[in-house]
Amino acid sequence: MSANVNERLAYLRARLLESCGRDPVIQPAALQVMLHDDTLVLTGMVPHAAAKERISDLARQLAPDLQIDNSCTVDAMAVPSPGELMDRAGDWMRHTFGDEAGEMGVMIGGGKAYLRGTWPTVAAVTQARQEIGRFPGIHSVDPSGVTLRHYTLLPEGNAVPLDGISVVNELARALATQGYRLGDWVEARNNHGTVELVGVVDDESAQRQVVEVTSRLTGVRRIIDHLVNRSGSRDAEARVEQRIRHAWARSGCRAAAPDLHLFVSGDQAFVQGTVNDPGLKTKALNVVQADPTIRRVIDFVRVASASGSPPKDQSRGG
DSSP states (O other), X not given: OOHHXXXXXXXXXXXXXXXHHHOTTTOSOXXXXXXXXXXXXXXXXXXXXXXXXXXXXXXXXXOTTSEEEEOOEEOTTOOOOHHHHHHHHHHHHHHHHGGGGGGEEEEEETTEEEEEEEESOHHHHHHHHHHXXXXXXXXXXXXXXXXXXXXXXXXXXXXOOSSHHHHHHHHHHHXXXXXXXXXXXXXXXXXXXXXXXXXXXXXXXXXXXXXHXXXXXXXXXXXXXXXXXXXSOOHHHHHHHHHHHHHHHHHTHHHHOTTOEEEEETXXXXXXXXXXXXXXXXXXXXXXXXSTTOOEEEEEEEETTSOOOOOEEEXXXX
């Protein structure tokens, strides 16, 4: 092996080991680095498949002109404890967010990570969900305990005061630019900067979009995302919806209010549409509430002769 090749191998080995040592997704890893012709060969033991993938990514960044042969073995016995995973997550947050990580937090238990504390943006939370979700043994990441610190004005630069009506009105205008009419299938409730989003959107992408639009409002400190989306298998819910629609038909609600719409997600039912009579609205909602599988009814029904009002959540106790 020529002197130049030896020098390059030494450089690549040092840089790769240094990068791996700083990356909490990879640690701990026993890595060997060799160079054969135009191929960088990686061997050794890594804790999980995500670490192996990350090492390959780092090697490609350091040597884009070389082929990468990652022959590392995944240690099937390496199962970090929750404490070790929390330390690893903390290292990743400090490495990624610097001083801002001091206000962030994460708790891990039972295969689930719970994000806590104050985070700068929704994008930071999304990045954490993706990265921490790749840790071995982590099956899901719950961001519901996060408070957002970032105050970004809308493109027009209109500041929104910290009162419920103004925040929700501005959110309605912002969502309209994304094709959502606030109050049809999506509603927002604001309480001193904590905005709860309730309703139905088309898919996960739309759900992220609504949350992102909400996060850009000045005065929004925290978002509670109770949105559901229409994507995925819904065979069981479709049967419940059909049963409720039949009950509406038997009770006369369907004939009197043909534009009533229903969406069931788990034990929740979202009812949307317009009726001419408050009594008919009550009757239709009672039919939904009477279904034995429904524990929570979210009311988006408007009475034509009355002004619009926020949806009401009718939940069963127990």
